Amino acid sequence: MLKPSQVILGLDIGGTTIKAGVMINGKLHNVRSIDTPFLESQEVILDTIADFIGTYLDFDFSAIGIGIPGLIDTENGIVLNLGNIPSFTKVFLRDFLQSRFGKPVYLNNDANCFALGEYKFGAAKVFKHVVGITIGTGVGTGIIVNGHLYCGFNCAAGEWCSVPYLDKDFEFYCSSKFFLSNYGRKPKSLYKKALEDDPEALRAFSEFGHHLGELIKNILYALAPEAIVLGGSIRKAYPFFKDSMLANIATFKYPSVSSNLKILISALDETAIHGAAALVDEFAVSVDSI
Structure with a gap:
């Protein structure tokens, strides 16, 4: 277990930004961000990450936790692929950072970090x-079983984004892709219109809620969690897709599960950084030994 005074550096590495913050006594401090040089070579990106971490050396952190989208070999600390950064394939990120800073480094998928952050903080x-679902540009899910993060092999557990659904997959129907493809507008724009009771915007979110309900039913069949936490930018429109989502969930075959399910909306700022920092404590036990 972490000591309350232990300082942990958490990073959330994405295709457009890299964010970081230090966790002290369960509180996140000094959150900063830089642009990700996503089109640069692997070496340039690694140096950018290291230079960014170097700006936190005054905090004398004892370990580093990192969340990254994509598949991760957590045992060996290797980023297998990162879709939004073409050169980031088979990156020995843990070895690189440990040799640079002499601190233990823990890596995991960013959706897993979201779920862990919500569970811990x-x-x-x-x-x-618990299952955490991030709904934004894409769909990500993280799984907490018996109070521990479950990753599966290479952090591939819970990749419902790629599960076939209707004519495409769940990511298409449960992310911003649905709004762009079917309504030609971003969810943020439709959200503003929904606040004005615009019929088309209200219909868009009602349809979205039905599809999200289908995703949640799939998750219930596989895992039967007590709670599902919704994160990501589209969660802000929850009042407009709540009713259709819950109506669909109510058709679940086992009401003893669905009627007791708690749907939670994330209110935590920078959840992925919280979860990345929490990896340091979580990996004190084998995450897949459960």
Whole structure:
């Protein structure tokens, strides 16, 4: 277990930005961000990450936790691929950073970090079985089972984004892609219109809620969690897709599961950084030994 005074550096590495913050006594401090040089070579990106971490050396952190989208070999600390950064394939990120800073480094998928952050610090901390779903540009899911993060092989557990659904997959129907393809507008724009009771915007979110309900039912069949936490930018429109989502969930075959399910909306700022920092404590035990 972490000591309360232990200082942990958490990073959230994405295709457009890299964010970081230091966790002290369960609180996140000095959150900063830089642009990701996503079109540069692997070497340039690694040096950019290291230079960014170097700006936190005054905090004398004892370990580094990092969340990254894509598949991760957590045992060996290797980023296998990162879709939004073409050169980031089979990157020995842990070895690189440990040799540079002499601190232990822990890597995991960013959606897993979201779920872990909510479980450790946010809305889901009173539950043992939790699934976190981020709904934004894409769809990501992280799984907490018996109070521990479950990753599967190479952090590939819970990749419902790629599960076939209707004529495409769940990511298409449960992310911003749905709004752009079917309504030609971004969800943020439709959200503003929904606030004005615009019929088309209200219909868009109602349809979205139905599809998200289908995704949640799939998750219930596989894992039967006590709670699902929604994160990502589209969660802000929850009042407009809530009813259709819940109506679909109510058709789940086992009402003893669905009627007790708690749907939570993330209120935690920088959840992925919280979860990245929490990896240091979580990896004190084998995450897949459960």
